[in-house]
Amino acid sequence: MKQFDVLIVGGGASGLAAAIEAARQDKRLRVGVIERLDRVGKKILATGNGRCNLSNLHASAQDYNAPEFVEKVFQKKSPTDNMDFFRSLGLLTVADSEGRVYPYSGTATSVLDVLRFEAQRLGVEIVCSQRAESVTKNKNYFTVNGVYSSTVLMLSCGGKSSPSQGSDGSGYELLRQLGLTVTELKPSLVQIKTQQDFVKSLKGLRSNARITLDRGGTDIAESRGEILFTDYGISGIAAMEISRDAEKDCVLKIDFLPDYSEKEVLDMLYLNAKRNRDSSAEYLLTGVLHSRIAQALLKGTLSDFNIQCSRLKHDQMQNIAKELKCKKIKVTGKNGFDQSQVTAGGAELSQFTGMLEAKNCPGLFVTGELLDVDGRCGGFNLAFAWSSGRLAGESAAQKILKRAKL
Ligand SMILES: Cc1cc2nc3c(=O)[nH]c(=O)nc-3n(C[C@H](O)[C@H](O)[C@H](O)COP(=O)(O)OP(=O)(O)OC[C@H]3O[C@@H](n4cnc5c(N)ncnc54)[C@H](O)[C@@H]3O)c2cc1C
Structure with missing residues (x-):
């Protein structure tokens, strides 16, 4: 059995941000990411027509279906903080007249590269071509596919949209296996x-x-x-x-x-x-x-x-x-979902604390599009992915550090 302190299922936008933020809390933490495709961040490369519209200068909670919930996340990790986060990774950005933020290089590859390199530098273990299919929880740890165990589990699997880029909807099944409720799912931005x-x-x-x-x-x-x-x-x-x-x-x-x-x-x-x-x-x-x-x-x-x-x-x-x-x-x-950019619906929001931990399944965190959060077109969905991923990564790590009194 391979053991982690924080195990993240899904190496997409929110999962990579979560892994970096968790690993930054303390270098002794064993942070791992399992990704079903043969490489992480494939969808990031497709965003913004290959340019990655990674945020919006005007993003506020009102740009989403669930403003109250998003506001709580943005209060702790705002889209503006995300820009500092990316600067800390070395990414230069530029905004257009509508406030849409892009990498200065004009290519999404730059966004994925800085995330990958930072995760690597921090010692995050990334395991590709591993689809999480089953998850169980004991008193103290989670087990994924019977081969990975972790004190804290983070589901960052994305929604059902654009499954060729990884998000095939399997995250919803993992949520259900842990007793969580999923709301009605609909294609959006389509x-x-x-x-x-x-x-x-x-x-x-x-x-x-x-x-x-x-x-x-x-x-x-x-x-x-x-x-x-x-x-x-x-x-x-x-x-x-x-x-x-x-x-x-x-x-x-x-x-x-x-x-x-x-x-x-x-x-x-x-x-x-x-x-x-x-x-x-x-x-x-x-x-x-x-x-x-x-x-x-x-x-x-x-x-x-x-x-x-x-x-x-x-x-x-x-x-x-x-x-x-x-x-x-x-x-x-x-x-349908195969053409849509975002999935409306997902993990029902009342099940989570303001730190994105499941109230009835302590130690489980959920991020990004897998939550019942979807935003407007123009950088808003990635903005939420970074904010929620960073918040969950930090709180997951802090939870372990507190418990272990490290
Ligand atoms: C074509 C396209 C263009 C877009 N353009 C923009 C844009 O310019 N700006 C913007 O803000 N938003 C854009 N979006 C939306 C944005 O990409 C998503 O909202 C965002 O990526 C969601 O982040 P996430 O981390 O929740 O999920 P994702 O980024 O989808 O990552 C989920 C990851 O989990 C992996 N995974 C899924 N299930 C499992 C499993 N069971 N086991 C292991 N791994 C698993 C997937 O392979 C994937 O790598 C676009 C979407 C699409 C499809």
């Missing part, structure tokens, strides 16, 4: 599927818009930013951000001109119609929207697309203004 007639013709086009998700006449989520039309629906940051709540019974409302009121849009249409009075309605939105989006909207509104601008009636102008401000498309679903 592309939304819609009725195809409008979107398909626009495949590949991007637009800035405000999009709102309507369920039964009530707006349940809203986002503003870039959307990307695909042949099956809508992608892009704004669409991903509201995907958490997107279900079959929803309607997506797209406001293509969020900076203008409907009245201002109507006035603008009249001016354009006057300017193009002898041209066909096709030219009504020239200079306003991408021509293909304009055509698709007008085709859906006017029965005779070739009608002269000067012959457009007031109710037709009003309908066009309405479509520009609120194009409705039925949601038919969303892509």
Whole structure:
């Protein structure tokens, strides 16, 4: 039996941060990481399109589904502290105008390298190609797969999203084996599927818009930013951000001109119609929207697309203004876990202390996406992974040091 003081299951973002923070508490601690893939941090390399958007300067607890819980974590390890942590590892970072933080080198490899090298320097034992499948707990220690034992166990297995990068959902089964409850799991930060007639013709086009998700006449989520039309629906940051709540019974409302009121849009249409009075309605939105989006909207509104601008009636102008401000498309679903960036749902949060230890299973800590915490797009999910991993790593080590009076 291989013995550790702190054993971390999962060498992803939160697991590596936890291992470093635990090992930094006292070099006598035996800290180990078991990772199911043949190397650690594979997902980190895929984040931010290979650039790793590792945090956001504006991150606050309100950017997550469970603000009260996240606030308790951020009070102890804030996203700002995480930047000091990365500086201590030698990583230079830079932020864009939206506050999204990236490694200065422009490559995610730098983030993974500094984590790996620090873990190595501190003597963390990393065992790859080891999938944790069973876990038991005696009075004093945990046993994983019948071959690893540890005083403290940390589950940092991630969620179910993007399983090819390691997080295959097996962490939920380990939680259940230790008697913990898992909430309903849903893909989040994922592309939304819609009725195809409008979107398909626009495949590949991007637009800035405000999009709102309507369920039964009530707006349940809203986002503003870039959307990307695909042949099956809508992608892009704004669409991903509201995907958490997107279900079959929803309607997506797209406001293509969020900076203008409907009245201002109507006035603008009249001016354009006057300017193009002898041209066909096709030219009504020239200079306003991408021509293909304009055509698709007008085709859906006017029965005779070739009608002269000067012959457009007031109710037709009003309908066009309405479509520009609120194009409705039925949601038919969303892509699955394999396409999603984050899993909504996870280990139920009331089961944990503010130090991320399970109340009914002392010595068990859980971090990152395996918890029922998910955030917005833009560096927020990694920010929580670092904060929760660092907090759990430090508290796990302190627990052992206190107990052993080291
Ligand atoms: C394509 C993509 C792009 C993303 N881009 C961003 C971004 O730019 N910014 C951002 O903030 N967030 C981004 N995210 C989300 C972010 O990567 C995750 O929220 C974050 O990595 C979660 O950290 P974690 O430690 O909880 O889990 P992970 O980083 O997923 O790590 C879990 C680790 O545990 C291992 N593991 C799982 N089960 C077992 C087991 N049973 N035994 C042993 N090992 C196991 C896995 O192989 C994996 O290495 C992105 C996600 C994806 C999929």
